[in-house]
Amino acid sequence: MTGRDRLPTAVLLAFGLVALEEARKLRFGSIARPGPGFFPVVLAAAFSLVCLVLLVGAVRGRGEDAPAAAGLGWPKIVAAMAALFAYALVLEVVGFVAATFALLLFFFRALERQRWPLALAGSLVTALLTYLVFKVWLHVQLPAGPGGG
Amino acid sequence: MDLLHGLTYGLAVSLQPGNLAACFVGVFVGTLIGVLPGIGPVATMSLLLPITFTMSPTASIIMMAGIYYGAMYGGSTTSILVNIPGEAASVVTCIDGYQMARQGRAGPALGISAMGSFIAGTFSVVGIMLLAPPLTSIALRFGPPEIFGLLLLGFTMVTYLTAGSKLKAVAMALLGLLLGTVGLDPISARPRFTYGSVTLADGLGLVPIIMGLFGVSEVLLNIGAGVEQEVFHTRIRGLLPSREDWKRSAGPIARGSVLGFLLGILPGIGAIIPTFISYALEKRLARQPERFGHGAIEGVAGPEAANNAATGGSMIPLLTIGFAPNVVMAVLLGAFLIHGVQPGPLLIKEHPDIFWGVIASMYVGNAMLLILNLPLIGLWVQLLRVPYGILFPLILIFCVIGVYSESSNVWDIVVMLAFGVLGLLMKRFGFEAAPLVLAFVLGRMAEESIRQALIMSGGRFSILLTRPLATVFVAAALIVVVLPVALPPVKRLLRTVPVD
Numbered sequence: 001m002t003g004r005d006r007l008p009t010a011v012l013l014a015f016g017l018v019a020l021e022e023a024r025k026l027r028f029g030s031i032a033r034p035g036p037g038f039f040p041v042v043l044a045a046a047f048s049l050v051c052l053v054l055l056v057g058a059v060r061g062r063g064e065d066a067p068a069a070a071g072l073g074w075p076k077i078v079a080a081m082a083a084l085f086a087y088a089l090v091l092e093v094v095g096f097v098a099a100t101f102a103l104l105l106f107f108f109r110a111l112e113r114q115r116w117p118l119a120l121a122g123s124l125v126t127a128l129l130t131y132l133v134f135k136v137w138l139h140v141q142l143p144a145g146p147g148g149g
Numbered sequence: 150m151d152l153l154h155g156l157t158y159g160l161a162v163s164l165q166p167g168n169l170a171a172c173f174v175g176v177f178v179g180t181l182i183g184v185l186p187g188i189g190p191v192a193t194m195s196l197l198l199p200i201t202f203t204m205s206p207t208a209s210i211i212m213m214a215g216i217y218y219g220a221m222y223g224g225s226t227t228s229i230l231v232n233i234p235g236e237a238a239s240v241v242t243c244i245d246g247y248q249m250a251r252q253g254r255a256g257p258a259l260g261i262s263a264m265g266s267f268i269a270g271t272f273s274v275v276g277i278m279l280l281a282p283p284l285t286s287i288a289l290r291f292g293p294p295e296i297f298g299l300l301l302l303g304f305t306m307v308t309y310l311t312a313g314s315k316l317k318a319v320a321m322a323l324l325g326l327l328l329g330t331v332g333l334d335p336i337s338a339r340p341r342f343t344y345g346s347v348t349l350a351d352g353l354g355l356v357p358i359i360m361g362l363f364g365v366s367e368v369l370l371n372i373g374a375g376v377e378q379e380v381f382h383t384r385i386r387g388l389l390p391s392r393e394d395w396k397r398s399a400g401p402i403a404r405g406s407v408l409g410f411l412l413g414i415l416p417g418i419g420a421i422i423p424t425f426i427s428y429a430l431e432k433r434l435a436r437q438p439e440r441f442g443h444g445a446i447e448g449v450a451g452p453e454a455a456n457n458a459a460t461g462g463s464m465i466p467l468l469t470i471g472f473a474p475n476v477v478m479a480v481l482l483g484a485f486l487i488h489g490v491q492p493g494p495l496l497i498k499e500h501p502d503i504f505w506g507v508i509a510s511m512y513v514g515n516a517m518l519l520i521l522n523l524p525l526i527g528l529w530v531q532l533l534r535v536p537y538g539i540l541f542p543l544i545l546i547f548c549v550i551g552v553y554s555e556s557s558n559v560w561d562i563v564v565m566l567a568f569g570v571l572g573l574l575m576k577r578f579g580f581e582a583a584p585l586v587l588a589f590v591l592g593r594m595a596e597e598s599i600r601q602a603l604i605m606s607g608g609r610f611s612i613l614l615t616r617p618l619a620t621v622f623v624a625a626a627l628i629v630v631v632l633p634v635a636l637p638p639v640k641r642l643l644r645t646v647p648v649d
Contacts, residue, residue: 004578008578019342027339032608033608036334039596047327050316054316076373081569088566089563103546107541140554142550143553
């Protein structure tokens with residue numbers, strides 16, 4: 001555990017404490033007749049305790065080292081994530097085929113820098129093919145758009 | 150029903166056209182995703198779960214199991230040819246397998262891993278047949294304290310056997326349990342942590358969590374790291390290992406099979422750990438340990454046998470107790486429940502077709518894999534040449550389809566994406582996902598069993614220590630915690646686990 005661990009363990013500890021506070025609002029019951037709050041309170045308390053120990057270790061800068069992560073291309077990851085969240089939000093509004101086409105176009109063109117004709121064709125074919133395979137052939141539920149597809 | 154009768158009955162079930170087709174699809178898809186890095190059996194099984202809705206329970210489970218052991222075959226191909234583990238259980242195979250490939254011996258490496266896997270897979274099927282029925286009768290005596298003791302052992306094992314920080318693994322297991330309490334309280338049906346949301350009232354879904362932690366996060370990591378796959382370009386000739394290869398591999402395959410099978414039964418182990426232990430064991434037993442790391446065929450044969458045998462062993466707790474010893478079995482448990490079948494001690498009586506059919510299908514599937522794998526290696530190599538830029542959007546779309554089709558709820562996609570981000574951060578900071586998911590799955594069972602046990606005993610935790618079976622489990626959990634400290638050799642054996 002190194003200084004790198006301070007932020008994540010502090011965030012986890014904060015989460016544990018909030019969870020503990022929220023869990024305490026549930027009826028605890030007694031040890032002989034545990035209520036709905038019993039398990040969450042015990043868990044949140046134990047979780048917070050473990051996170052506290054981790055945090056203390058991280059601040060003191062000792063303990064086991066986390067495996068070193070390779071340099072990550074954060075801009076690309078953030079762009080992909082943002083596209084995916086947007087995709088989830090419009091999926092039921094515009095339908096599976098249209099949303100998937102737009103998402104794939106973004107991936108192929110903006111992230112992977114394929115040429116326009118290739119990106120357009122690839123996105124269209126993939127969106128239609130997945131629709132045909134999953135919806136028409138395998139009868140899997142997919143979000144319908146204004147045109148029913 | 151005696152064993153022979155059970156097996157012939159099972160073979161008859163597994164050879165029915167529908168079940169045979171399910172088995173084929175399972176092992177084929179399993180090998181495929183095993184070959185492809187970045188998508189493993191857990192995500193795939195979750196993805197295909199909705200497709201099984203229209204299938205019979207037997208065919209569904211046969212297909213799901215096929216994906217798991219199929220992935221074990223496929224994963225080694227990528228390890229040997231590309232030096233990237235196609236699947237986590239094939240990490241060790243990279244060490245000597247890739248070296249063999251570089252020395253022009255890719256063929257024998259692929260051959261011995263396929264045949265070693267076949268031998269081990271077959272061995273573990275025989276093991277299941279012999280062990281499952283007697284274990285079933287023990288499992289019938291399980292009450293809440295025994296179940297809680299077993300879960301405690303499972304959590305302890307899974308956290309103490311992770312590669313990184315144990316304390317972080319404990320934190321993740323607790324987080325998983327905590328996330329599992331979202332939704333309605335299993336006993337009083339009161340809502341907990343739902344904040345008026347309909348999506349949360351049903352609890353967080355297993356499929357979105359798994360797809361997020363194992364699928365989306367892996368893809369994000371690869372996008373960020375910009376993976377370039379260097380496929381081995383020499384032609385692969387002569388898949389058949391030589392007589393000398395067999396002589397070297399026989400022992401490792403036999404030991405790997407037994408080791409993998411026995412370890413696989415234990416909660417929390419899964420298929421990955423036995424491969425590391427098998428590698429360490431073979432290196433220790435070898436006359437020339439210095440050959441390891443430079444293309445020793447023993448280092449491929451042993452671990453490959455071990456991971457296949459472990460997949461079989463881990464079926465035992467699921468089929469006999471209804472307990473998921475690892476994440477993959479947790480998904481399989483989900484598949485059982487979706488089809489209205491409760492795996493456990495009554496399975497063999499109430500659904501003999503599923504019990505024996507699934508076991509027999511694993512024989513059939515292993516044979517299929519051997520036939521499928523050797524000639525198709527050329528195809529898998531081609532597949533590895535598909536650039537990641539084309540592959541990753543497809544994987545993401547499949548994850549979305551898998552999650553949406555299970556619940557028809559767009560918010561589950563959001564949950565998946567959120568867990569994708571969480572998974573990425575966890576990988577970045579050295580937190581393991583496996584303890585979280587396993588604890589999430591078993592959390593409900595853990596809560597019910599401890600609360601019932603406390604009600605039974607009038608609030609005395611000592612009930613866990615006064616019933617023999619429960620005591621055994623709790624004691625075993627304690628030993629797991631104490632053993633690595635008390636026994637340095639064991640610790641050293643576990644430490645030889647090479648963490649990249």
